[in-house]
Amino acid sequence: MSHAQGEAPLIHMEGVEKWYGAFQALTNINLSVRRGEKIVLCGPSGSGKSTLIRCINHLEGYQKGRIVVDGTVLSNSMKAIDAVRSEVGMVFQSFNLFPHLTILQNCTLAPMRVRKADRATAEATARRYLDRVRILDQADKYPAQLSGGQQQRVAIARALCMEPKVMLFDEPTSALDPEMVKEVLDTMVGLAADGMTMICVTHEMGFARQVADRVIFMAKGEIIEEAAPETFFSAPQHQRTREFLGQILQGH
Amino acid sequence: MSKGFGAAEFLFLLEGLKWTLLLSAVAFAGGGVFGLLVALGRTAPYAAVRRAMAGYIAVFQGTPLLMQLFVAYYGLALLGLKLPAWVAVAIGFTLNASAFLGDIWRGAIEAVPRGQDEAASALGLHYGQRMRDIVLPQAFRIAQPATVGYLVQLIKGTSLAAIVGFIELARAGQIVSNQIFEPILVFGVVGAIYFCLCWPLSLLSARLEAKFAAATR
Numbered sequence: 001m002s003h004a005q006g007e008a009p010l011i012h013m014e015g016v017e018k019w020y021g022a023f024q025a026l027t028n029i030n031l032s033v034r035r036g037e038k039i040v041l042c043g044p045s046g047s048g049k050s051t052l053i054r055c056i057n058h059l060e061g062y063q064k065g066r067i068v069v070d071g072t073v074l075s076n077s078m079k080a081i082d083a084v085r086s087e088v089g090m091v092f093q094s095f096n097l098f099p100h101l102t103i104l105q106n107c108t109l110a111p112m113r114v115r116k117a118d119r120a121t122a123e124a125t126a127r128r129y130l131d132r133v134r135i136l137d138q139a140d141k142y143p144a145q146l147s148g149g150q151q152q153r154v155a156i157a158r159a160l161c162m163e164p165k166v167m168l169f170d171e172p173t174s175a176l177d178p179e180m181v182k183e184v185l186d187t188m189v190g191l192a193a194d195g196m197t198m199i200c201v202t203h204e205m206g207f208a209r210q211v212a213d214r215v216i217f218m219a220k221g222e223i224i225e226e227a228a229p230e231t232f233f234s235a236p237q238h239q240r241t242r243e244f245l246g247q248i249l250q251g252h
Numbered sequence: 253m254s255k256g257f258g259a260a261e262f263l264f265l266l267e268g269l270k271w272t273l274l275l276s277a278v279a280f281a282g283g284g285v286f287g288l289l290v291a292l293g294r295t296a297p298y299a300a301v302r303r304a305m306a307g308y309i310a311v312f313q314g315t316p317l318l319m320q321l322f323v324a325y326y327g328l329a330l331l332g333l334k335l336p337a338w339v340a341v342a343i344g345f346t347l348n349a350s351a352f353l354g355d356i357w358r359g360a361i362e363a364v365p366r367g368q369d370e371a372a373s374a375l376g377l378h379y380g381q382r383m384r385d386i387v388l389p390q391a392f393r394i395a396q397p398a399t400v401g402y403l404v405q406l407i408k409g410t411s412l413a414a415i416v417g418f419i420e421l422a423r424a425g426q427i428v429s430n431q432i433f434e435p436i437l438v439f440g441v442v443g444a445i446y447f448c449l450c451w452p453l454s455l456l457s458a459r460l461e462a463k464f465a466a467a468t469r
């Protein structure tokens with residue numbers, strides 16, 4: 001793990017609270033992510049994992065606290081949101097590829113619209129990242145013609161085409177057939193090896209052991225525990241973490 | 253002066269057809285533009301805009317087209333707007349078409365999965381870009397059968413313009429029929445002309461549907 005000492009964190013969340021109406025989805029979230037750091041976020045269903053990472057690129061607003069991404073304070077202003085979104089890539093559980101566009105067009109759209117790249121440049125970038133996720137030969141197909149694993153790798157390439165500084169993954173393998181999980185995880189491991197800053201919501205504990213610098217456990221909208229993977233798995237501090245790990249490991 | 257159904261009678265019908273086509277085209281073009289605005293307003297992130305558009309749709313779907321044409325034709329004149337009859341009627345049809353197309357497209361926009369808009373947002377696309385590049389292209393595909401269905405209704409519905417004195421296709425048929433006393437023949441021809449207009453549209457729609465389905469499957 002390489003990071004300059006004393007460097008400002010890439011993502012900084014401080015006392016973040018979020019409500020859906022009267023329901024509090026996040027309570028006092030404090031989280032700093034250094035450049036190049038890999039975080040795995042886990043916890044029971046409904047614990048607020050998705051909500052937390054969706055606050056980072058303002059797919060969800062938050063009501064209290066502060067989020068700073070690469071020096072930009074994330075407020076409700078369009079300018080701040082734009083600045084943050086151009087540095088933050090996101091991969092969804094359900095892929096969310098654009099079904100009416102080809103794989104290549106999926107990857108060139110945002111660079112052309114948001115970064116104002118010309119088509120040739122955008123396509124060259126897209127081909128580079130599609131090659132990196134080993135799917136370049138499918139560039140002219142439509143998403144529905146690809147398998148789930150292939151689609152998710154395209155989704156990763158699409159996000160990378162914006163050359164983000166950090167990648168958010170929300171259960172990227174949960175919607176996949178078991179035999180396709182590995183190809184997506186391998187892609188993510190490769191990304192991690194290249195030094196990408198990553199926050200991954202996942203229950204793939206093998207991936208967490210292999211890649212994570214820190215594992216964070218959430219329950220009921222709060223961060224309950226965080227530790228390096230060795231410590232997290234071998235000596236969880238909290239009862240709820242132990243129960244959760246018990247369930248997860250049983251399921252696998 | 254009955255003389256049977258000849259070239260002159262047929263030309264008279266075609267003259268009526270011209271108005272049917274013109275009114276349909278204007279109403280569909282106007283309804284397309286304003287209907288899109290209605291659909292966007294109906295799905296806008298502002299509650300006041302949504303409510304206003306819902307009210308507009310309710311009024312124009314909930315009252316007879318005939319009455320709307322009367323209001324457009326006589327009402328605008330009462331307001332002191334001296335418009336040619338066909339403009340007034342075109343406005344009436346446009347307002348009506350905007351409500352129906354707006355509601356069809358509202359439903360289609362809402363049928364595009366939320367994740368599409370979210371993924372586009374996460375990539376940094378703004379509202380206009382998300383609508384133009386992601387949401388509307390998918391919504392129009394979803395709405396295409398209903399849209400063509402409405403267009404067919406609209407073409408046939410232009411016959412209501414006869415009520416304010418327009419001699420469009422159906423009215424022209426009535427006039428010819430009254431002259432030559434051959435209602436079955438004349439309305440058979442009129443019906444065939446409507447059919448020749450509407451049937452290809454339905455065919456085209458089915459073809460497009462199949463094409464889109466193939467491209468995304």
Ligand SMILES: Nc1ncnc2c1ncn2[C@@H]1O[C@H](COP(=O)(O)OP(=O)(O)OP(=O)(O)O)[C@@H](O)[C@H]1O
Binds near residue numbers: 048
């Ligand atoms: N749009 C919303 N409106 C109201 N409540 C919501 C909304 N989105 C999420 N919630 C609630 O907030 C809580 C946290 O949801 P979130 O999706 O972040 O959980 P999660 O940890 O990602 O769960 P899962 O593992 O099932 O994905 C849940 O109780 C959920 O019901």
Ligand SMILES: [Mg+2]
Binds near residue numbers: 049050051170171
């Ligand atoms: Mg979730």
